[in-house]
Amino acid sequence: MAALSPEAVAALAERLDNAQLAGRAIARTAEHPRMDQQDAYAVQWAVRQRKLNRGRGVAGLKMGLTSPAKMKQLGVDTPFYAFLADDTAVADGGEIDTANLIRPQVEAEIAVVTSRPLRGPGCHITQAAAAIEWVLPAIEVIDSRYQDSQFDLADVIADNGSAARFAIGGNACRVQGMDLKTLGVVLEKNGEVAQVGAGAAVLGHPLASVAMLANLLANREAIPPGTLILTGSAIEPVPVGAGDAVQARFQHLGAVSLRFS
Numbered sequence: 001m002a003a004l005s006p007e008a009v010a011a012l013a014e015r016l017d018n019a020q021l022a023g024r025a026i027a028r029t030a031e032h033p034r035m036d037q038q039d040a041y042a043v044q045w046a047v048r049q050r051k052l053n054r055g056r057g058v059a060g061l062k063m064g065l066t067s068p069a070k071m072k073q074l075g076v077d078t079p080f081y082a083f084l085a086d087d088t089a090v091a092d093g094g095e096i097d098t099a100n101l102i103r104p105q106v107e108a109e110i111a112v113v114t115s116r117p118l119r120g121p122g123c124h125i126t127q128a129a130a131a132i133e134w135v136l137p138a139i140e141v142i143d144s145r146y147q148d149s150q151f152d153l154a155d156v157i158a159d160n161g162s163a164a165r166f167a168i169g170g171n172a173c174r175v176q177g178m179d180l181k182t183l184g185v186v187l188e189k190n191g192e193v194a195q196v197g198a199g200a201a202v203l204g205h206p207l208a209s210v211a212m213l214a215n216l217l218a219n220r221e222a223i224p225p226g227t228l229i230l231t232g233s234a235i236e237p238v239p240v241g242a243g244d245a246v247q248a249r250f251q252h253l254g255a256v257s258l259r260f261s
């Protein structure tokens with residue numbers, strides 16, 4: 001049962017959207033202690049609509065909290081989905097001004113692009129595999145809009161999964177014949193190894209994450225062909241600040257890098 005009125009959903013969406021635009025944190029949604037997941041997605045979709053109304057587009061979708069480490073950190077057992085606004089795409093090797101962000105962290109993610117529609121519920125890894133043609137290396141920059149990054153599952157869903165920036169790099173590889181489970185990644189910060197990971201950190205297999213995305217979206221829409229999906233971080237997030245440079249080197253897929261000023 002949803003606990004928030006439509007007015008409360010709209011008001012929270014406005015606060016979160018404005019916090020992202022200003023790069024300023026807001027207090028946690030203490031006034032909405034009973035916000036449930038259904039409410040939280042209603043807020044996220046209201047944030048999406050606000051951006052569309054300003055002429056922005058949706059560049060793709062993301063899954064979050066797909067790794068056991070992150071789920072444990074938040075004390076939850078459910079991943080979530082969010083969307084990637086088109087104005088948050090950064091070119092590979094590009095520079096990001098940290099003045100527009102609050103507390104940025106980078107994640108290395110295996111990205112895929114669908115070539116067929118994918119519709120839940122009941123979607124399994126097999127259907128996900130059949131719907132995907134391309135796999136790409138990605139970095140996601142997350143930036144919670146809540147003060148001190150204090151949030152629960154509903155809060156982060158409402159805050160569009162902390163989505164802030166993303167970059168796609170390397171080579172687009174055909175997924176056919178690739179073992180996404182053992183695909184390794186090394187995240188370097190300022191030339192030093194900061195984190196290592198593999199596809200198995202993402203719900204056991206990145207395509208399990210894609211199947212779950214279709215299932216979570218089942219009550220709203222099918223995933224259309226040509227959709228970019230960030231499957232969830234394969235590493236623990238690495239904090240970054242002005243002057244830092246990061247590079248994610250993926251086995252087979254190549255590298256993707258970003259600089260922060």
Ligand code: OOG
Binds near residue numbers: 067161
């Ligand atoms: C939530 C975003 C998590 C991922 O890949 O797991 C996420 C957060 O930690 O702020 O994007």
Ligand code: MG
Binds near residue numbers: 140
């Ligand atoms: Mg992520």
